[in-house]
Amino acid sequence: MRRRTLLxxxxxxxxxxxVLSAAPPPEAITPALIExxxxxxxxxxxxxxxxxxxxPVARAFEARYPGIKVAVERTGSERLFNRIAQEAASKIHKVxxxxxxxxxxxLPWKRQGWLAPFLTVEMAENVPAGLRDPDxxxxxxxxxxxxxxxxxSLVKPEDAPRGFADLLDPKYAGKMVKGHPGYSGTIMTATxxxxxxxxxxxxxxxxxxxxxxxxxxxxxxKKVEAGERxxxxxxxxxxxxxxxxxxxxxQVVHAVEGTPLITNPMAVxxxxxxxxxxxxxxGWIMSAEGQQFIVDLSGQYPANRLIKAKAGRPALASIKTLxxxxxxxxxxxxxxxxxYAKIFKV
Amino acid sequence: xxxxxxxxxxxLLAVAALLAVMIVLPVGWLVVYSLSDKEGAATLGNFAxxxxxxxxxxxxxxxxxxxVSVSLLCCLVAAPLGWLVARTDMPLARSVRxxxxxSLVTPPFVGAIAWEMLAAPNSGLLNQxxxxxxxxxxxxxxxDIYSLEGLIFVIACYTFPYVFILVAxxxxxxxxxxxxxxxxxxxxxxxxxxxxxVPLALPTLLAGALVAFLQALNLFxxxxxxxxxxxxxxxTTRIWSLFQFPPKPELAAAASLPLLILxxxxxxxxxxxxxRRGYAVLGGKYGEPRxxxxxxxxxxxxxxxxxxxxxxxxLPYAALFNSAFxxxxxxxxxxxxxxxxxxxxxxxxxxxxxxxxxxxxxLAASSATLGALLALLIAYIVARKAVTGHRVLGFLAxxxxxxxxxxxxxxxxxxxxxxxxxLYGTLWILLIAFVTIELPAAYQQLSxxxxxxxxxxxxxxxxxxxxxxxxxxxITAPLLRSAVIATWCFIFVAVxxxxxxxxxxxxxxxxxxxxxxxxxKESGDVGAIAVLSLAMVAITTLVVAAANRxxxxxxxxxxxx
Numbered sequence: 058m059r060r061r062t063l064l065x066x067x068x069x070x071x072x073x074x075x076v077l078s079a080a081p082p083p084e085a086i087t088p089a090l091i092e093x094x095x096x097x098x099x100x101x102x103x104x105x106x107x108x109x110x111x112x113p114v115a116r117a118f119e120a121r122y123p124g125i126k127v128a129v130e131r132t133g134s135e136r137l138f139n140r141i142a143q144e145a146a147s148k149i150h151k152v153x154x155x156x157x158x159x160x161x162x163x164l165p166w167k168r169q170g171w172l173a174p175f176l177t178v179e180m181a182e183n184v185p186a187g188l189r190d191p192d193x194x195x196x197x198x199x200x201x202x203x204x205x206x207x208x209x210s211l212v213k214p215e216d217a218p219r220g221f222a223d224l225l226d227p228k229y230a231g232k233m234v235k236g237h238p239g240y241s242g243t244i245m246t247a248t249x250x251x252x253x254x255x256x257x258x259x260x261x262x263x264x265x266x267x268x269x270x271x272x273x274x275x276x277x278x279k280k281v282e283a284g285e286r287x288x289x290x291x292x293x294x295x296x297x298x299x300x301x302x303x304x305x306x307x308q309v310v311h312a313v314e315g316t317p318l319i320t321n322p323m324a325v326x327x328x329x330x331x332x333x334x335x336x337x338x339x340g341w342i343m344s345a346e347g348q349q350f351i352v353d354l355s356g357q358y359p360a361n362r363l364i365k366a367k368a369g370r371p372a373l374a375s376i377k378t379l380x381x382x383x384x385x386x387x388x389x390x391x392x393x394x395x396x397y398a399k400i401f402k403v
Numbered sequence: 404x405x406x407x408x409x410x411x412x413x414x415l416l417a418v419a420a421l422l423a424v425m426i427v428l429p430v431g432w433l434v435v436y437s438l439s440d441k442e443g444a445a446t447l448g449n450f451a452x453x454x455x456x457x458x459x460x461x462x463x464x465x466x467x468x469x470x471v472s473v474s475l476l477c478c479l480v481a482a483p484l485g486w487l488v489a490r491t492d493m494p495l496a497r498s499v500r501x502x503x504x505x506s507l508v509t510p511p512f513v514g515a516i517a518w519e520m521l522a523a524p525n526s527g528l529l530n531q532x533x534x535x536x537x538x539x540x541x542x543x544x545x546x547d548i549y550s551l552e553g554l555i556f557v558i559a560c561y562t563f564p565y566v567f568i569l570v571a572x573x574x575x576x577x578x579x580x581x582x583x584x585x586x587x588x589x590x591x592x593x594x595x596x597x598x599x600x601v602p603l604a605l606p607t608l609l610a611g612a613l614v615a616f617l618q619a620l621n622l623f624x625x626x627x628x629x630x631x632x633x634x635x636x637x638x639t640t641r642i643w644s645l646f647q648f649p650p651k652p653e654l655a656a657a658a659s660l661p662l663l664i665l666x667x668x669x670x671x672x673x674x675x676x677x678x679r680r681g682y683a684v685l686g687g688k689y690g691e692p693r694x695x696x697x698x699x700x701x702x703x704x705x706x707x708x709x710x711x712x713x714x715x716x717x718l719p720y721a722a723l724f725n726s727a728f729x730x731x732x733x734x735x736x737x738x739x740x741x742x743x744x745x746x747x748x749x750x751x752x753x754x755x756x757x758x759x760x761x762x763x764x765x766l767a768a769s770s771a772t773l774g775a776l777l778a779l780l781i782a783y784i785v786a787r788k789a790v791t792g793h794r795v796l797g798f799l800a801x802x803x804x805x806x807x808x809x810x811x812x813x814x815x816x817x818x819x820x821x822x823x824x825x826l827y828g829t830l831w832i833l834l835i836a837f838v839t840i841e842l843p844a845a846y847q848q849l850s851x852x853x854x855x856x857x858x859x860x861x862x863x864x865x866x867x868x869x870x871x872x873x874x875x876x877x878i879t880a881p882l883l884r885s886a887v888i889a890t891w892c893f894i895f896v897a898v899x900x901x902x903x904x905x906x907x908x909x910x911x912x913x914x915x916x917x918x919x920x921x922x923x924k925e926s927g928d929v930g931a932i933a934v935l936s937l938a939m940v941a942i943t944t945l946v947v948a949a950a951n952r953x954x955x956x957x958x959x960x961x962x963x964x
Contacts, residue, residue, distance in 0.1 A: 103911070107926060108748075108752075108753065108923075108926065108928060108931075109748075111880060112748075112754060113751040113752065115754060116752060118886065126754075127754065128754050128755070128758070128911075129755070130755070130911045131752045131922070131926070132926075133925060133926075135647065135648055136647065136648075136925070137644070138648050139647055139648035139650065140910070140911065142648065142650075142913075143650065143910075144828065145911055146820065147820050147825060147827045147828055148825070149827070149828035149910060149913055151828075151910065152911075152913050183963065211541070220518055231542070233544070238645055239644070240647070240925060268633055269549060269632050269635055270631055271631070271632060271925075271929065272631065272925045273925050273926040275926040275927065276925070276926055279926075279927040279928075279929070280526075280927065282524045282731055283526040283731050283732055283733035284525055284733055285523050285524075285525050285526035285733065286525065305731075319930030363919070366840060376569075391649055398458060399458065401633045401634065402461070402634050402635055402636075403630070403634055403635065403636060
């Protein structure tokens with residue numbers, strides 16, 4: 058019964074068949090697209106990437122395509138997801154390009170038909186198919202890790218934790234800071250991964266360690282650099298590295314249990330108010346030029362295979378990582394938030 | 404009499420309808436939502452959840468503990484300080500009074516962020532200083548702002564000025580004769596204070612305690628900054644968290660109602676307490692209050708007053724300046740290490756800065772203009788008893804006082820995310836919120852100003868054939884100029900620092916400065932926060948200074964969140 062109605066409604070759509078089929082034909086960045094984008098003159102980029110990277114990326118794009126202003130709307134992925142849902146419910150269409158650290162968000166967005174298929178020639182050639190949605194609805198922009206890290210002027214290397222189990226040691230009580238899965242997509246993904254590997258019992262024990270709870274995964278690196286807490290349970294690893302490279306006493310730890318891997322998908326919204334500028338921005342970010350810029354600045358792992366990872370950073374392949382499971386995150390997200398709030402009281 | 408059509412009746416109806424919509428619509432939707440389940444069916448389940456689920460009960464209890472503690476702490480500090488300033492020969496009394504008023508310019512969330520810089524257990528500047536002085540080991544802390552006590556302290560810092568102003572003003576007005584009589588009858592200075600001054604000031608102090616209680620109860624800004632790292636929720640932060648995904652507006656509405664009801668009850672209580680003030684000022688003309696000589700205690704008293712002022716003023720601003728010029732907030736800046744990096748980032752890289760500044764100015768100016776006009780109109784109708792039913796207007800204009808900012812935000816969100824008026828996502832919804840929030844204070848200010856203008860002047864105008872509106876424009880308004888300017892500035896300043904309603908109602912296009920600071924806090928970008936906060940306070944101070952200059956009236960302070 059239900060199936061028949063579904064089939065019937067698909068048949069009614071003129072392009073129903075195409076929606077079900079594979080990726081759209083790759084499009085080139087044509088002068089016509091650039092012209093149309095310039096006519097729009099602006100593009101809004103919703104992202105969870107730290108402002109110290111996101112804003113320079115926006116400025117670099119503006120320099121590359123003068124006349125198009127990028128408005129960066131940065132907040133934690135879970136708050137972005139909420140904001141987009143709230144805006145859509147009120148028929149407010151502000152978002153052009155979105156980029157979230159919680160890959161699970163792209164599943165309902167795609168299902169609800171909110172995303173526009175988007176594939177450039179360069180993406181088709183140089184971004185591995187595994188990093189792209191088969192229907193071309195989203196693409197991994199870059200990858201980072203949610204790493205443990207410590208302040209070396211507060212913790213000696215021999216006293217440092219080697220993994221998540223070590224963090225339960227009473228000697229670390231009151232010395233840790235951690236992000237929150239209700240706000241951060243990085244932490245949401247990592248919480249799902251860790252609840253699989255370590256179980257919720259680990260979180261319950263961790264909560265007894267007097268952990269300083271912050272919201273975004275971009276804050277623990279700042280708290281550790283400031284010396285407010287000696288150890289970060291989690292946090293966007295590129296910020297630990299960037300701080301270290303500017304001379305902060307920070308050491309990143311890749312946990313023996315495995316480090317949560319966070320892909321950062323990006324999509325263009327179907328109802329984008331600036332569809333051409335949106336395509337141009339997304340296309341540029343995925344181009345060798347855009348990817349090189351992100352890598353040079355932040356050392357996150359690029360998706361474009363023409364670009365090499367930043368020198369001085371460990372190769373992604375050399376790190377034991379915990380795989381992402383967006384479908385599971387989508388299913389469990391509400392329960393994870395509720396459970397986490399109960400355990401950590403916030 | 405007048406040949407032109409008198410618009411007063413239709414104006415009354417229009418204003419009454421407007422006010423009713425402004426208040427009844429959001430509160431009505433709150434009630435409807437609180438009694439509905441997700442599908443919209445009637446239920447009491449939300450209230451059952453509210454009073455049984457520990458994730459609601461705990462914040463409720465925490466909030467009450469905070470409100471009571473803040474209230475007590477404020478009275479403990481404000482009463483002696485108010486007495487020192489108003490009734491003793493303490494040196495610097497005038498400056499202390501001005502500085503306490505000035506400390507109110509600081510938005511509570513900015514104060515909380517500044518105190519985080521000062522008293523975070525490890526990186527806090529005061530803790531570092533104390534370690535350097537006392538040799539305390541690195542992992543111990545003198546102060547921990549991430550705690551219930553820390554939050555109570557920070558809220559009290561920015562609440563006690565309200566109590567102080569009430570107390571100091573009451574002591575100013577208190578007749579000196581009663582105290583003189585007491586001392587003539589042989590009572591010692593301290594006996595007079597105990598037997599005469601304190602009992603006379605007590606109703607005011609009680610009212611002040613209620614103001615502080617209300618402020619702490621409904622405050623969103625400071626808890627939003629400190630409660631999550633401290634590991635608990637207050638009722639307002641919990642309501643806010645219900646707007647995170649998956650949003651639960653029914654529960655948010657239900658959780659808002661206790662705040663609303665408690666606020667209404669306490670305001671009644673406050674009216675009763677202040678209503679009794681009458682016996683202190685009954686009858687006749689009084690002499691200037693007599694100043695008590697402190698003698699040798701003069702300078703220690705002044706020192707104490709300055710120490711109190713360090714908490715909301717000197718220390719937090721020192722910390723903000725330090726962070727603004729520092730790459731890492733926990734480092735004390737020197738001439739060699741000072742950097743303009745944060746200024747460059749905030750004003751040239753951060754793409755939200757300019758839109759937020761623009762929105763903030765636009766909203767502050769339009770809310771101030773609209774709010775002052777509306778308040779003027781209502782105050783006029785009520786003060787001149789222009790039409791029958793004028794009392795209803797006065798009541799409606801003060802009613803929003805009972806609606807906490809975050810509750811109004813929730814109510815407006817529910818009311819204007821649906822047809823016919825889908826205002827969510829526009830600046831209009833913020834304008835409505837700000838005008839509603841500021842109307843009571845604006846109305847009170849202007850209605851007291853009206854009492855100073857004699858109706859005879861207006862009657863003359865009316866007799867010469869002018870309509871009410873015309874008389875208002877040509878005669879009354881010019882006489883009220885300074886009060887209107889003061890009210891305009893007051894609303895302007897209050898809007899710039901408003902967070903609790905804005906944080907529920909903003910969208911990416913309608914972000915204001917306070918929300919931008921709040922967003923930056925989420926990612927811990929302290930340097931940019933310091934720069935924006937200082938900019939915000941600088942703008943506010945300029946406006947207040949201009950207001951004082953042009954109007955000659957002193958701005959009255961009122962709690963905002």
